Amino acid sequence: MKRIRLEIERRRNDKIKLILERKERGFILACIAGYYNAGKTTLFNALTYENKPVSDLPFTTLSSKYSKMYGSERILIIDTIGFVIDLDPRIIKSFEINIEDLRYSDLIILTVDASDPSDWFQIKAETIIRYLREIGALTRNKELIIALNKIDLLKSNFDIETKKLQLEHILKKHDLTSNATIVPISAKNGTNIDLLVSEMLSKI
Ligand SMILES: Nc1nc2c(ncn2[C@@H]2O[C@H](COP(=O)(O)OP(=O)(O)OP(=O)(O)O)[C@@H](O)[C@H]2O)c(=O)[nH]1
Ligand SMILES: [Mg+2]
Numbered sequence: 180m181k182r183i184r185l186e187i188e189r190r191r192n193d194k195i196k197l198i199l200e201r202k203e204r205g206f207i208l209a210c211i212a213g214y215y216n217a218g219k220t221t222l223f224n225a226l227t228y229e230n231k232p233v234s235d236l237p238f239t240t241l242s243s244k245y246s247k248m249y250g251s252e253r254i255l256i257i258d259t260i261g262f263v264i265d266l267d268p269r270i271i272k273s274f275e276i277n278i279e280d281l282r283y284s285d286l287i288i289l290t291v292d293a294s295d296p297s298d299w300f301q302i303k304a305e306t307i308i309r310y311l312r313e314i315g316a317l318t319r320n321k322e323l324i325i326a327l328n329k330i331d332l333l334k335s336n337f338d339i340e341t342k343k344l345q346l347e348h349i350l351k352k353h354d355l356t357s358n359a360t361i362v363p364i365s366a367k368n369g370t371n372i373d374l375l376v377s378e379m380l381s382k383i
Contacts, residue, residue, distance in 0.1 A: 191276050198283045206255045207383050209248070210284035211326075212311065214303055215239070215261025217290040218328040222366040223258035226376070231258065243280050248376075254383065257284065262307055281316035286382055288375075289325045293342050293363070294332035300342060305349050312353060322382040323359040325350075326375060331365040339363050 201208065211219045215237040224231055227246035232239055240260055248254040257280050281287065289311070291304055311317040325346055330339055343361050350359050360378050364371040 187276065191279060194276055194279050195283070198279060201255060202283070205253060207253055207286070208255050208257060208280075208284040209286040209288060209379060209383075210257040210259060210280050211288045211290055212259055212281055212307070212316075213262060213290035214292065214307065215263060217261065217292045218366045219261065219290045220244075220258050222288070222290055222326060222328065222364070223256055225366050225369060225372050226256050237261065237263075243277050248379075254379070262310065264303065264306055278314050278316070281311065282314065284316070284321075286322040286324065286379065287311065287316060288379070289323060290328050290366075291325060291346070292329055293327045293339065294329045297341065297345065301345055301349075304346060308349055308353055308355070317353075317355065319354070319358070321358065323355060324375065324378055324382065325359060325361045326366070327361055327363040328366050330363045330370065331368050 198208070211223055213219050216235060220231050220233045220240050223229060223244065223246070224233065226248050228249050229246050231244055238261060240258055242260065244258040246256055248256050259280055260277050289307065291300070295303065308317065317323060327339070327342055327346065333339055343363065346361050347356070350356050360382070362371060362375045362378055364375055366372070
């Protein structure tokens with residue numbers, strides 16, 4: 180256990196060094212966060228023209244992935260491991276390595292699954308926003324875009340607006356209204372990706 184703990188600490192330090200180097204080289208770091216299966220990698224691929232594996236099995240992505248955003252030499256998009264409610268405390272330590280990507284990023288793109296039923300959607304969104312605050316990834320001066328993903332699975336605009344209102348309510352509760360924007364998208368179909376990109380550029 181001691182050996183593993185030391186190894187995790189060493190990797191965490193290496194990771195922080197790497198992140199700081201990238202920042203020094205002038206990269207702007209945009210980190211995609213969210214629960215497993217929210218569509219983070221699908222969005223990452225859409226923003227970078229990468230082709231990283233995507234699936235409906237949990238934990239398809241097991242370590243952070245980095246790639247420049249298409250059309251930009253300075254913006255680095257980061258895909259992260261999916262978050263889980265009630266994460267087993269024994270594996271939290273190993274997640275910490277990836278937490279540094281979230282902490283040091285200039286912009287967080289929180290990807291949420293709009294096709295979740297309203298009550299579940301509410302609990303998940305509240306929990307992850309609280310968590311991001313707790314780990315110091317969502318400070319008052321951190322820019323935040325919520326990508327309300329999978330809108331192709333919703334029946335009407337009314338459903339999209341309802342989910343948006345739920346998110347707005349949570350943001351207000353956490354005093355994040357001024358730095359946050361919600362963009363409804365379908366990462367799979369490419370809907371509103373252009374809107375998301377222009378929102379990213381204006382925040383950066
Ligand atoms: N209908 C629909 N499905 C989507 C959309 N975006 C992603 N998916 C599907 O959702 C599933 C999960 O997508 P991923 O991109 O692997 O999700 P992830 O958040 O990276 O998941 P982990 O790596 O496990 O954390 C896949 O089956 C995708 O095809 C979308 O906009 N609409
Ligand atoms: Mg993934």
